[in-house]
Amino acid sequence: MVPFSAAIERAAAATWPASTVQRADGWLLRHCELLRRKRSNSALPPEQGWSRGGVERVEEFYAARGAAVIIQVSPLDRHAQLDAALADRGYRLVSPTEVMFADAGQVSVACAAGEFDVRLEPRPSPSWLAAVEAVGGAPEPSLDRVPQPARFAIAERGGTPVGVGMFAGAAGWCGVYGMATHPDWRRRGVATALLRAGARWAAESGSRLFLQVEVDNPGARRLYAALGFRTAHRYHYRVR
Known part of the structure; x- marks a missing residue:
């Protein structure tokens, strides 16, 4: 382990x-x-x-x-x-x-900027909430419980939201949450553009990145591994 x-x-x-x-x-x-x-x-x-x-x-x-x-x-x-x-x-x-981790600086270098503009906001603004819905997601009702430092990311193409994500820091670590891409823009580099922006922000404070991906999502696991993420451990839930 x-x-x-x-x-x-x-x-x-x-x-x-x-x-x-x-x-x-x-x-x-x-x-x-x-x-x-x-x-x-x-x-x-x-x-x-x-x-x-x-x-x-x-x-x-x-x-x-x-x-x-x-x-x-x-x-x-x-x-x-x-x-x-x-x-x-x-x-x-x-x-x-599967829980994966990586050096933020290395991920920022491994991720291509691509053709997307990525904006980081310190809080879940109305524009970020609208972007979540625009890409087909549903904003979590407890975002006010996410403490600072945090950044809410929007990837845009021509002013249109195509992807969102959230990055939240604690004790030298930065969690990657809520990554979502509009169905029409999948496999076109939206996720890597979001990760690049979030990793650069995390690297400024010397934080490592971590994320959680379900084992039955091999495509996402391969993407993260290609960007430098390694497995820290696995877990599952037991429900009574």
Whole structure:
């Protein structure tokens, strides 16, 4: 396992925090009624060790909120015993995901500028929200919880939005979120143009990049690997 795994998970939790965050027996318990995102509505296990009692307290936390019990088994290679125990308790496995990281400066060099103009905004302005909808996405309802420093990116061609993304920093890391390209412009370099702009911004503060991509999206994984991203770890969710 890459040593960065724990640091990345801490940064991921910090760059887009849930509305309710508690710690219990080393577990990070997250709940957000506004979002369906599993990361904002799941428990992250302790970095070292776990107990049956801890799992039961996780279950009590979500039961008290009328929410499904979701556990993010991460890093997966460190929590094999927990994963097996959850399976025995009837938890089903969903959304296997790969976490990748890269040097921001190297990514900015590897990404071609292309034929697109990319604008970075410090907050989710009306123009950025409109761009998300224009490329076929739906703005998350909890963007006000993304702390600074952050940048909201719009890629345009001839003044028309063709792609969007978000970059959020914490503790020397910069998370890449919400990358979306208009269907008519896919495979034409929009994503690399967005990453180039975000990576250059992250490099100014010396931050490394990280992102999360589902395992069943091999095209995106190949793109990120070609730009210098490497695998830090994998995780999946267990849902009761």
